[in-house]
Amino acid sequence: MSDNLTMKKEERFALILGILLSIILITSLIIIFKDNFNDKSLSRTACIYSDGKLVKEIPLNSQTPDMTFTIESKYGSNTITVKEGAIAVTDADCANKICVKEGFISNSRLPITCLPNRLIITIKTKDDSALDAVTY
Amino acid sequence: MKTKKLTILALFTALAFVIHYLESMLPTLIPIPGIKPGLANIITLILLYYYGFKDSALVLITRILLVSLLFGQFLSFSYSLAGGVLCLIAEWLLLKALNKRFIPIVSALGGLTHNMAQLAVAFALTKSKGVFSYLPYLAVSGIITGAVIGLIITFLAPHLTVLLTDGQTYPKQDE
Structure with a gap:
């Protein structure tokens, strides 16, 4: 012992x-x-990457018009919906559909990822509050 | 290879295969890619614990090949293989340095290694830095599921010892 x-x-x-x-x-x-992404003073942009390349950037705010479009790549296609300043993958031809289950995001640190189709949607934030403070 | 060992390895391959398959049919509770119980790693670790690196690697690779060929696509193959093999190597090195009482720690580090390897594969495939925001989530899930698997093996060990080693208490004592 x-x-x-x-x-x-x-x-x-x-x-x-x-x-x-x-x-x-x-x-x-x-x-x-x-996760401090709930900060209202940040302006957000959704960046859609397909196979490592930035294919679309959409500013997310209350003025963003609702839209639905499809991103195609050689791996598969994903239908993306923008609604009330939030973005989601609403349909996909991948096997597990994790990307669809992730739902709408607008202020999340986690991106929406569809690994089979090599698609990633990330939210980029920019701090506008500093600028606002100077321009009064 | 002795007949008994061959039979047990075949049996454990079948067992790991079924566990892996059944797990893939469970609904995704947390919609984050890469987070799953990974229960088939119980078999990998048990074989590593009792038989050593070579036999465990054989069963692991056979299992991943079978699952990918029968149900998966090439994608799940590359993830499973990278995660599984790196996890096995990490657990093998740790088991050499640590007493068998510390199986949960070995397994938790193995789970962490597994998820980090999968994250590296995800980065290689998507070429997007965005996947690294999953890092803390995958680290937590790898450590927790690994520790749980380690605890399961701790509780199973007394029964397995009888089955796998003709009743000797510590099979690899001579090492």
């Missing part, structure tokens, strides 16, 4: 790994919950 005072080398290694895992876990959780 190992002495309580002298920790075995293995146990120390396990402890270090355990601490490392906890740190990664806690940091990740902090990043997930400290």
